Every structure is written in structure tokens, then in C-alpha cells.
Amino acid sequence: MVVVGGGVGGAAAVGELRRAGFDGGITLICAENAVPYQRPPLSKDFLLNGAAATNCDVQPPDWYSQQEIELLLGVRAAQLDLAAKTVTLSDGGTISYDSLLLATGVRPRTLPGIDGEGVCYLRTMGDAAELLDRIHAAEHVAVLGGGFIGCEVAAAAVRLGKRVTILEALPTLLQRALGTTMGELIAGIHRGEGADVRTGQFVSGIRRRGRGLSVITGDGTVDCDVLVVGVGTLPNQELADRAGLPVGNGIDVDEYCATQAPGVYAIGDVAAQHLPSYGRLVRVEHYDTAIRQGRTAARNMLGAREAFTDIHWFWSDQYEHSIQSAGITDNPDDVVMRGSAEQRSLSAFQLNGDRIRSVISLNRPKDVLDVRRLLAREHSVTAAQLRDESAPLKRLAPPPQRAATAN
Amino acid sequence: MTAQWHETVNVDELWEGDMTAVTVDGENVLLINVDGQVRAYTNSCPHQAGPLDEGDFDGEKLTCLRHMWEFDADTGCGINPDNAQLKTFGCKVADDGTIYVDIGR
Numbered sequence: 020m021v022v023v024g025g026g027v028g029g030a031a032a033v034g035e036l037r038r039a040g041f042d043g044g045i046t047l048i049c050a051e052n053a054v055p056y057q058r059p060p061l062s063k064d065f066l067l068n069g070a071a072a073t074n075c076d077v078q079p080p081d082w083y084s085q086q087e088i089e090l091l092l093g094v095r096a097a098q099l100d101l102a103a104k105t106v107t108l109s110d111g112g113t114i115s116y117d118s119l120l121l122a123t124g125v126r127p128r129t130l131p132g133i134d135g136e137g138v139c140y141l142r143t144m145g146d147a148a149e150l151l152d153r154i155h156a157a158e159h160v161a162v163l164g165g166g167f168i169g170c171e172v173a174a175a176a177v178r179l180g181k182r183v184t185i186l187e188a189l190p191t192l193l194q195r196a197l198g199t200t201m202g203e204l205i206a207g208i209h210r211g212e213g214a215d216v217r218t219g220q221f222v223s224g225i226r227r228r229g230r231g232l233s234v235i236t237g238d239g240t241v242d243c244d245v246l247v248v249g250v251g252t253l254p255n256q257e258l259a260d261r262a263g264l265p266v267g268n269g270i271d272v273d274e275y276c277a278t279q280a281p282g283v284y285a286i287g288d289v290a291a292q293h294l295p296s297y298g299r300l301v302r303v304e305h306y307d308t309a310i311r312q313g314r315t316a317a318r319n320m321l322g323a324r325e326a327f328t329d330i331h332w333f334w335s336d337q338y339e340h341s342i343q344s345a346g347i348t349d350n351p352d353d354v355v356m357r358g359s360a361e362q363r364s365l366s367a368f369q370l371n372g373d374r375i376r377s378v379i380s381l382n383r384p385k386d387v388l389d390v391r392r393l394l395a396r397e398h399s400v401t402a403a404q405l406r407d408e409s410a411p412l413k414r415l416a417p418p419p420q421r422a423a424t425a426n
Numbered sequence: 427m428t429a430q431w432h433e434t435v436n437v438d439e440l441w442e443g444d445m446t447a448v449t450v451d452g453e454n455v456l457l458i459n460v461d462g463q464v465r466a467y468t469n470s471c472p473h474q475a476g477p478l479d480e481g482d483f484d485g486e487k488l489t490c491l492r493h494m495w496e497f498d499a500d501t502g503c504g505i506n507p508d509n510a511q512l513k514t515f516g517c518k519v520a521d522d523g524t525i526y527v528d529i530g531r
Binding site: 064078307310332334341343384385387388391 | 474482489491492493494507509
């Protein structure tokens with residue numbers, strides 16, 4: 020069994036292979052020279068508390084040898100031969116596989132001309148370490164892109180006492196992911212914490228200014244010491260593409276996490292998964308999904324035929340605020356609200372007929388847990404019930420045992 | 427070392443399926459009644475120290491709402507992630523219903 024990619028998804032997969040009783044050879048190919056680690060803290064605790072205080076390891080370093088998992092660090096999969104069932108490595112070696120899992124993740128989308136000294140993109144622990152040094156040395160931190168990475172880095176920089184400017188092209192922060200109402204609430208939180216949130220800003224380039232930078236926007240310039248760019252990602256699908264696997268926005272897989280090549284699977288940020296319940300390909304770039312897909316794919320690599328049906332869930336922590344979501348929101352502006360925007364305790368539900376399709380919550384994690392349970396069950400709901408905070412969400416599903424004994 | 431039993435609440439105040447936070451000699455302790463058996467854990471998620479008593483307990487599974495880490499309420503073993511473990515304290519219920527906890531000091 021060969022797994023390409025040392026993120027949390029790949030690490031979960033190798034763990035699940037062993038847990039499920041597979042006792043043959045397992046190789047995990049990691050491009051970075053580090054044992055698999057968790058990326059979510061890199062934009063939060065790692066910046067706030069430093070590298071030494073933030074243990075991101077998925078498993079202790081000696082776990083892999085204990086599990087007899089061959090860990091190749093600092094090695095890339097350069098080429099994939101589906102007919103020969105081999106992977107050629109960047110160090111020149113070749114390994115053969117019976118079953119292969121592609122968990123190659125994504126890389127930050129870069130902007131032409133916005134690079135060089137003082138410009139930081141954040142993906143790896145190395146990126147985070149450099150960013151941390153630069154933020155500490157900076158007075159003014161500019162963030163280009165008001166998505167999750169940008170907002171989380173901005174929150175950390177504010178907490179570290181820095182002057183922070185967020186530049187976002189859309190009318191509000193996190194608009195695509197969370198919708199206008201929730202995005203405005205998040206923007207209000209950042210402004211309340213002292214960040215300068217500038218939306219509708221198109222950045223055309225940067226200019227060097229002494230040791231710092233000037234960011235050129237449609238309205239003028241923003242001077243800063245460091246510019247953090249978080250403007251989305253590109254899936255690392257070239258290995259699959261060159262091997263002839265179908266790719267589009269990610270590597271196409273079915274609900275079993277399988278590609279079209281026998282024995283070859285893909286999971287995590289790079290995988291565009293066909294989900295029958297949504298009727299389309301869904302590529303999710305979140306920690307929990309990568310882990311759960313990794314486990315499902317591992318079992319399927321061992322001969323199971325298990326569809327991935329776990330409920331999608333993600334979180335983002337900014338300052339003391341918790342954003343969480345369950346399900347997949349197609350249109351975050353077509354939602355029913357529960358709670359109070361003024362009190363920053365709000366959930367946005369998307370409905371699909373009389374079923375809940377998804378929820379996005381600010382500081383209402385209980386709603387997210389309730390929805391996560393409801394999504395796995397039969398339930399029926401109206402918009403009025405969702406708006407009525409006195410009606411508990413968990414009552415929306417019939418209690419199955421009691422219903423069964425009522426007759 | 428002999429156990430140091432500290433008196434906490436009465437089991438009458440902790441119904442099956444309930445949990446509550448108590449302070450024992452400065453230690454934040456979660457008491458949880460799993461099917462009539464009382465368990466005592468540190469009231470702090472091993473992930474990022476979220477208060478577990480503000481989480482969710484469905485009778486079997488304890489969920490920290492900060493990042494949805496899940497634990498078997500009976501054993502304190504992590505369910506998701508499965509390599510987590512709640513710190514467990516000794517715990518007993520006296521004949522009069524008083525719950526005693528030993529935090530190891």
C-alpha cells in the first residue's frame with residue numbers, strides 16, 4: 020500500500036490500514052521534511068504561541084516505525100505509471116503498489132508580481148515559521164484576501180499587538196464561504212478588534228518601500244512591513260493528470276474515494292468527490308473531511324466497498340469567536356437565520372425542501388452538533404421552526420425507539 | 427499512595443445522562459453519570475482545553491463543542507480522534523449518595 024501525501028488525510032489512511040488489520044507493507048510519501056502534522060494551528064495557535072508551544076504532530080514521530088509504516092520524508096512522487104503500478108520518486112527510486120492513495124493536497128494560489136521579500140503565503144509549517152518571524156518584526160501587517168486563512172492570520176496578528184489591514188476584493192469578508200450576513204458579522208468582529216477591514220479592494224501589485232512594501236489598490240496604496248496573501252488554492256493534481264487520471268478542479272473520485280484506475284484512490288483537499296446526494300463533484304478543503312475520507316479510502320483499499328457518507332464539518336477560530344459548519348452550503352445567502360446577529364450568536368441554515376441541507380454558525384456550536392446528527396437521520400423542518408429558538412433542533416427528528424414502541 | 431477522597435455533590439443532583447463541573451482542591455473536575463455509573467474526568471478537552479461541561483453528552487458520547495472532539499463517556503477514550511484520552515480521576519458514590527473524587531493529591 021502506498022500513500023502519496025503526508026497531510027492529515029494520508030496519515031489517517033495509514034493508521035486506518037493498520038487498525039483494520041492490514042499487516043503488509045505501507046509506504047507514506049511526504050514531500051515535506053517533517054512527519055505528518057496538522058495544518059489548522061498554523062494560522063492560529065502556532066502564530067499566537069509559537070512553534071515550541073504548539074505540537075502539531077498527527078502521531079508521535081516514533082509511531083510510524085512502531086506501526087511498521089515506511090515514512091519517506093522530503094521525497095516527492097514524480098511520476099505515476101498506472102499500467103506498471105509504480106510510483107517514481109524525486110530521489111530516483113521507484114516503488115510498486117497494489118493499491119495507491121493520492122492525498123497530495125493543495126498549494127496556495129499565487130498572484131503574479133506579488134512575491135519576494137516580505138510577501139508570505141501560508142501552507143506549510145516552514146511558511147508559518149517564516150510568517151511568525153515576520154509578524155513579530157512587523158508593526159503593520161497587511162492581509163490580502165479575507166477568506167479563512169486571511170481572517171485567521173489577521174486575528175492572530177491583532178492579538179500579537181500589530182496594526183492589521185485586511186484587503187478583500189468582495190463586498191465583505193468570507194462572503195463565498197459564509198454569505199453576506201455572516202461575512203458582515205465577521206468583518207464587524209475584526210473592526211471591533213482594531214483591524215482595518217477594506218472590502219471591494221482590487222490589488223494590482225506591490226512596490227518596495229525601504230524594508231517594507233506598498234500594496235497598490237484601486238483606491239491608493241497601503242504601506243506595510245509584511246503582506247500575507249491568502250487568495251485560495253490550486254489542487255496538486257499534476258501527478259494524477261500526467262498519469263491519465265480524470266482531473267478538473269481536483270482529482271475526480273466517486274463516492275468510494277476511487278479514481279477510474281483500479282486500486283487508485285484520492286482523498287482530502289485534492290479530491291473532487293462525486294456525492295450522489297448533491298449530484299455533483301464536491302471538493303472540500305477541510306481538515307476533518309480529509310481525515311474521514313482517508314479512513315474510508317483505507318478500508319476500501321483493503322477490499323471494502325464503503326461510500327463516503329460522513330457529514331462534512333469545519334471550524335474556524337478567530338479571536339474568541341467560533342465559526343463552525345455542518346453539511347455543504349451551496350448558497351450561503353439563501354438561508355434561514357436562528358439566533359441574534361447583535362449578540363454574535365447566529366446560525367444560518369440552508370434548506371432542501373423540508374430537510375436541513377447545512378448550517379453555518381457563529382458561536383452556536385450546539386446548533387452545528389444538532390444538525391450533524393439530524394443530517395444523518397430522517398427529519399422534517401420548516402423555516403419558522405428554525406427561526407424559533409424556543410424549539411429545540413433535536414426535536415425535529417422523531418425519536419426512533421419511542422416511535423417504534425408506540426404501536 | 428492512599429486515595430484522598432474529596433466530597434463533591436450528591437448523586438441525586440446528577441441524573442443519568444447528566445454531567446456537571448465541580449472544583450476539587452483547585453482542580454476542575456467533570457462528573458458524568460453514564461447509565462447510573464458516575465465517572466470523573468478533568469473538565470478540560472485534551473485538544474485545546476475547552477470546558478467539557480459546556481459540551482454535549484448524549485448518554486454515551488461526550489462531545490467538546492469547541493472542535494467536536496468525541497469521547498466515550500464511560501472510559502474517557504477518544505472516539506474522534508481515537509488517540510485522545512481524557513484524564514481520569516478515581517470516583518465513588520457513598521451509601522448516602524455523596525460522590526467522592528480522588529484527584530491524586
